[in-house]
Amino acid sequence: MSFWAVSRGLTPPSKVVPMLNPNQRQFLEDEVRYREKLKLMARGDAMEEVYVRKQETVDDPLELDKHDSFYQTTKSLLVLFQIMGVMPIHRNPPEKNLPRTGYSWGSKQVMWAIFIYSCQTTIVVLVLRERVKKFVTSPDKRFDEAIYNVIFISLLFTNFLLPVASWRHGPQVAIFKNMWTNYQYKFFKTTGSPIVFPNLYPLTWSLCVFSWLLSIAINLSQYFLQPDFRLWYTFAYYPIIAMLNCFCSLWYINCNAFGTASRALSDALQTTIRGEKPAQKLTEYRHLWVDLSHMMQQLGRAYSNMYGMYCLVIFFTTIIATYGSISEIIDHGATYKEVGLFVIVFYCMGLLYIICNEAHYASRKVGLDFQTKLLNINLTAVDAATQKEVEMLLVAINKNPPIMNLDGYANINRELITTNISFMATYLVVLLQFKITEQRRISQQQP
Incomplete structure (x- = not known):
């Protein structure tokens, strides 16, 4: 009879497990805990066995500033971005119900950014017109010469994408900065100790100075190594290359800070596990970890x-510069011109490696390393409530993987390096085939 019912689809449907987002899951967990607490109260048992998450409160802005060590240690890079007009966010006055970091199109930071951008765009347009005019009127119309001009012209176009790629996402950047501010104070209230970022202050200052020094060095190297690169061209490329360097520094600093915060949370968790009734704190630690994953x-x-454009510029420039250097070496041997192109190749690949490698380490420290420490906890030495909290924390890590994702465009990890290299090799082969075809055509035209 049961076989007959199953064959005709008359069996009751299986239970569908609902998929909950983090907020729904958090609400459901609180409801379950309240019910358990009410049952314990009805039986007259101790209520400390069940921990209920505290209600959210409005934090004092002065206390937020006091414990916002990440902002204090990385303030130099934020100020540099404001001076360059790259990201005109600002710090709000310490008032309640007002985020500490904000973004407004009518702020003085945005007005300054528009002024700096206008001056910079004027220089970029002059250099762009000069390079295009020189290329059009040049008697040398070889494919290789077109490639050389494409490299430097494409870098100039990144200036025109700045308002769309950077300014338009100012509110999201302010949200990210406020998440760091609130997280540090929440960490202090939960663990009783602040997050310490050792050596981050001198590191940030060093990266700010190094970003501009590297920009000056790269542009001057192109002036000395490229025969058609005039000195006044460098003034258009200085802020562009410095901007790329600063964004790489920003990524490095944040990834480093994520690892530091994860390590501090892990140390606090290990200390709590060795205490009495650690289940009372593990729920808060779970929320701290989820907040850290959401920040990433x-x-x-x-x-x-901005980083999407960043990766595209690196990808495109590396392909063209690699082809140009190899092509010129095949035709005329190694010259200073090829050295300049190789400088661009190593520079772009270095930026890509730093971004992908730091994202990989940050994801591993927040995810795998933290999970490994949880798995090494001796659950037989703790009570049942603590065992349940550890299991729920492991589930939270599994459901909220700390992935560095560019809003769905791409995942930033080491795999991106190998993927880009494979694509570069493919396009490089295609370009070399174009060159071989052109050489055959020229040889056939010659008597």
């Missing part, structure tokens, strides 16, 4: 267009 995702969401 918000970093990619806030700078998605």
Whole structure:
């Protein structure tokens, strides 16, 4: 009879397990805990066995500033971005119900950014017109010469994408900065100790100075190594290359900070596990970890267009520069011109490696390393409530993987390096085939 019912689809449908987002899951967990607490109260048992998450409160802005060590240690890079007009966010006055970091199109930071951008765009347009005019009127129309001009012209076009790629995402960047501010104070209230970022202050200052020094060095090297690169051209490329360097520094600093915060949370958790009734704190630690994972995702969401353009520029410039250097070596041997192109190749690949490698380490420290420490906890030495909290924390890590994602465009990890290299090799082969075809055509035309 049961076989007859199953064959005709008359059996009752299986139970569908609902998929809950983090907020729904958090609400459901609180409801379950309240019910357990009420049952314990009805039986007259101790209520400390069940921990209920505290209600959210409005934090004092002065206390937020006091414990916002990440902002204090990385303030130099934020100020540099404001001076360059790249990201005109600002710090709000310490008032309640007002985020500490904000973005407004009518702020003085945005007005300054528009002024700087206008001056910079004027220089970029002059250099762009000069390079295009020189290329059009040049008697040398070889494919290789077109490639050389494409490299430097494409870098100039990144200036015109700045308002769309950076300014438009100012509110998302402000949200990310506020997440860091609130997280540090929440960490202090939960663990009783602040997050310490050792050596981050001198590191940020060093990266700010190094970003501009590297920009000057790269542009001057092109002036000395490229025969058609005039000195006044460098003034258009200085802020563009410095901007790329600063964004790489920003990514490095945030990834480093994520690892530091994860390590501090892990140390606090290990200390709590060795205490009495650790289940009372593990729920808060779970929420701290989920907030840290969400911050990593918000970093990619806030700078998605900027780093997306960043990766495209690196990908495109590396292909063209590699082809140009190899092609010139095949035709005329190694010259200073090829050295300049190789400088561009190593520079672009270095930026890509730093971004992907730091994202990989940040994801591993927040995810795998933290999970490994949880798995090494001796659950037989703790009570049942603590065992349940550890299991729920492991589930939270599994359901909220700390992935650096550019708002759905791409995942930033080491796999991106190998993928880009494979694509570069493919396009490089295609370009070399074009060159071989051109050489055959020229040889056939010659008597």
